[in-house]
Amino acid sequence: MLDFDRLLPALRIRSGQHVLAWTAAATAISVAAPVCALAVALSAIDFGPVQFWGILAVCAAIPLLIAPPVALFLLSMMRLITITVERIDHYVQFDTLTGVLTRAYLLGRIRGALPSGGAFLMVDADHFKAINDTYGHDVGDEALKRIAEVLRATTHAESFVGRLGGEEFGVFLPGADDARAAAVASALCAAMRASGEVVAGHPLHLTISIGGASHLRTDPLERTMKLADAALYRAKRNGRDRFYIAAATDTMPALILQSDAAPAP
Known part of the structure; x- marks a missing residue:
């Protein structure tokens, strides 16, 4: 049986070269099919060579005149459709500003990976409103x-990174436990401190706060995200530029398992 999932991407027409190549192929088939069929039929009739080849020439001329413009038009339309669909797919999947996954696509990818378990990290930029108010929204966008x-640079290639909205991001670590989530969160905070000193030529000293929670397979994703959000709130309240990992089995998500910095007094 044909594997259409692999076949359809190969048939997508993305460039003018694809259009010309498929037009040539369609023309060749349009000419060859009737000519071959007629040649077989004529071979059973007593025609002279001149008559035989003359009839075949006329038979070939008709599709040769019709097929190229029709195929060129249809394939050009297919190219436009392919480009449009791919652009829509890109807008649906990726945030236009940051290039990470959109909220809807991120959550969809996470739900597909939930049977294998994992950990969710909720990441928020520290003092982001002050950056916008002081330096402007263009610098905020660069932040x-x-x-x-x-x-993206600090997490594993198999992790899902997306923008939840505003200055808030989400990271899902497939198969990760509390210890792995804490290690990744610590690495993210450290990398952000190093990379956020100067942004767009301004000394922003940009940092992030992170709240995380391991996912239990018996729980909905929303509960895991709620636990991570509560842990993020705790990180913000206790000084920012730090992370907390909440116990996914605890009904009171204020219980904190890990932190990369001592809570502020």
Whole structure:
């Protein structure tokens, strides 16, 4: 049986060269099919060579005149459709500012990975409103881009990184436990401190706070995210530029298992 999941991407027409190549192929088939069929039929009739080849020439001329413009038009339309669909897919999947996954696509990817377990990290930029108010939204946008770069560069390739909204990001670590989540969160905070000193030529000293929670397979994703959000709130309240990992089995998510900095007095 044909594997359409592999076949369809190969049939996508993305460039003018693809259009010309497929037009040539379609023309060749349009000419060859009737000519071959007619040649077989004529071979059973007593025609002279001139008549035989003359009839075949006429038979070939008709599709040769019709097929190229029709195929060129249809394939050009297919190219436009392919480009449009791919652009829509890109906008659906990736945040236009930071390049990480959109909220909807991130949560969809996470739900697909939940059967194997993992840990969710909720990441928030520290004092982001002050950055926008002091330096302007263009610098704020550059700060968000820098955070996204740090998240992608520091996490494993199998991790899912997305923007939840505003200055808040989400990271899902497939198969990770509390210890792994804490190690990744600590690395992210450290990398952000190093990379966030100067952004867009301004001394922002940009840092992040992180709240995390391991996912229990019996729980919905929303509960894990709520635990991570509560842990993030605790990190913010206790001084920012730090992380907390909440116990996913605890009904009171204020219980903290790990921190990369001592809570502020």
